[in-house]
Amino acid sequence: MGFFVTSLIFLVVGIIACLFTRICCNRGPSTNIFHLTLVITATICCWMMWAIVYLAQMKPLIVPILNEGE
């Protein structure tokens, strides 16, 4: 699972969530845009967090060095 595949999963999940809120909580156009904004913001936040951690581990400069005791 590379960076792009997982990003695609995030995208798909985001789109599904958008559709879900559109279908389940359809309360007029302005409210729908509001819900859409919330879902998109949340998806971007989650994706950013994951992407940062993933990228940081891709080409490690530091490797895990086990403790003496273990």
Place this chain on the structure above:
Amino acid sequence: MGEVASGGGCCPPMDLFRSEPMQLVQLIIPIESAHRTVSYLGDLGLLQFKDLNAEKSPFQRTYATQIKRCGEMARKLRFFKEQMLKAGVSPKNSLGHVDLNIDDLDVKLTDIEVELTEMNANGEKLQRTYNELVEYKLVLQKAGEFFQSAQSRAIEQQREYESHQLSGESMETPLLQDQELLGDSGKPVKLGFLAGLVPREKSQAFERILFRATRGNVFLRQAVVEDPVIDPVSGEKTEKNVFVVFYAGEKAKAKILKICDAFGADRYPFAEELGKQAQMIKEVSGRLSELKTTIDAGSLHRGSLLQTIGAQFEQWNLLVRKEKSVYHTLNMLSLDVTKKCLVAEGWSPIFATKQIQDALERAAIDSNSQVGTIFQVLQTREMPPTYFRTNKVTSSFQGIIDSYGVAKYQEANPTVYTIVTFPFLFAVMFGDWGHGICLLLAALYFIIREKKLSSQKLDDITEMTFGGRYVIMLMALFSIYTGLIYNEFFSVPFELFGPSAYACHDLSCSDATTSGLVKVRHTYPFGVDPVWHGTRSELPFLNSLKMKMSILLGVAQMNLGIIMSYCNALFFRNNVNVWFQFIPQMIFLNALFGYLSLLIIVKWCTGSQADLYHIMIYMFLSPADDLGENQLFVGQKYLQMTLLLLALVAVPWMLLPKPFILKIQHQARHGDESYTALQTTEESLQVESNHDSHGHEEFEFSEVFVHQLIHTIEFVLGAVSNTASYLRLWALSLAHSELSSVFYEKVLVLAWGYNNVIILIVGIVVFVFATVGVLLVMETLSAFLHALRLHWVEFQNKFYEGDGYKFHPFSFALLDEEEE
């Protein structure tokens, strides 16, 4: 305000993003239907009345007497409540609506008050008599005992003496004794006595003072009353002694009476003869039982009266409060010169126009008024109040923003993004899915019991937690997510998403503790690789990761803030702000910190060993130098020089043009106005009110320039300090994970190592308390506060003015909150 309302067009309208469009409306209400109209509007709750009599004191206003009457009724209700509280009757929450006229209610309340006070007075009187009789009975019994014992002793003595005499005079009998005795009995002294009750703690002093005042010519007997008696005067339970005091002479009596008064000793008449005593005891007992039944009947009656009050108390209270608020509102209206109608002005959301007109119509019909209320929209330059329609989820987030400052009318509302970014940034600092689950359970508890808890009165801290239950729920959900990313469950990592990417270099694993493991598989797919936990290089790795993450998240959020300022500029059609504020700000921030973010990502992707500090510092110190081994990509030097140049240009770009353009605009407007004032007065006034939001007529160039200077300096310095401020995400998250790993390793693992059940239980208890107290309560609070700061300062200072005022409609539904 029609123009502002329809202004913008950058994006379709979104809930909560901008205040509801408001209008200033004028109502001309016929005086006979005024009360009903206002009360219908109170039921609707979508109109904020303006005080048109601000210069008048409360007593000069039209409806001062009615308000006074309502105040009087409220006082009566408070008196009833007090009485009910004393009697232990609780007002029932009856929801049924009672059609009650306020005048009828006034009469009823007065009647009940009179009845109740009379009952109280009678009851008190009866109780007092009863208590007195109880005391009297005690005196009769106890003092009667003295007399009996004294008499029997005296008879004994007499008999002894007589037998002594009868036995004949022996030689030894002193002659004087006879005479003394004879002398005594021959000259009988009339001894008076008083009987009564004295409080026990005063009895010692009482005795001493009596003795001194009469120079010892007094004889006092006291007997302890075992059970405390109710003092008739104070009505309190006190421990008392029965006393009988014998004295000689009227003078001594007067003194004793005075002393008794001073000591609060109650005296009761007392007969000397035993027969009479018995009779009196009988009499007193009879009266006591009689009184008892009277008192019981009285209190029963009073109880039933209070019960009936309690059944309707809430309705009455509500009615009185509504009435009072209606008259308060009526007082804000100005009386027409003809004194036939009242003129009201107020703010209402435009969407409510229809509802308000309906309410006015209904009121006119219901009060049989010949003319209806006139409803008209006024044009004004005044700033309307800000009104967001929130629900139970969004209201707490809106509250977070409002406590910083209420949004200016129709400016972009940060709440839309805060609903997600606030819990998210909280979770970055609170990343542990074990703790997240605990928090989620707490939030769910409040949400499930929502109905029950919202009707209850809670203490301050619970109330606050309850109010923020949806905030806490979102915070918990994001913490579970970030906890999975950080791979921490009470600081324990799990291999949830496949095996670790690292393994030993060779089979013997000899250099795992010296040169470390090597990466043998693809990167761990989701979150931090579990292998890092407990290694020697864990902290350097996590610190570098979290520090860079803070910068990236911070730059992203600050960019969002600047984009919001662009939305505002578009909405208010303010091109100056787009070209001379938004664009240079974007350039400045991204030329420096956007570039830093880019470097971070490039470094991660390429695995380069370049020193980012070095690059950033020498980008300023010697931009023309070769980067050498720190070069990350081709052409980096030229990109850096361009960015630096852009950043340097952006500063005067932000500072200089805007004040000059505003000046030219102002001059043009004034020149314009003088020629074409007749045609476009209204429009030009509105244009002015839009551009010059402070409503200053005069244009002070120096003031505008200084303002812009401050703004520019604030932004330039802020770009640096705000980015640094986002490092708190790293610091708090580090503190959280370190604390939880200390609690886990030094308490739970240590206790487990002893192989002793008792130590293990103690260890678990300590671990649970430390986790709940420190990690779940304290850390939640601190992460909450830091997330709050990041939103209030770092995010909102990019676009949010927050100098508006809130829409406070006249609404009966909001009465409760005002009262408390």
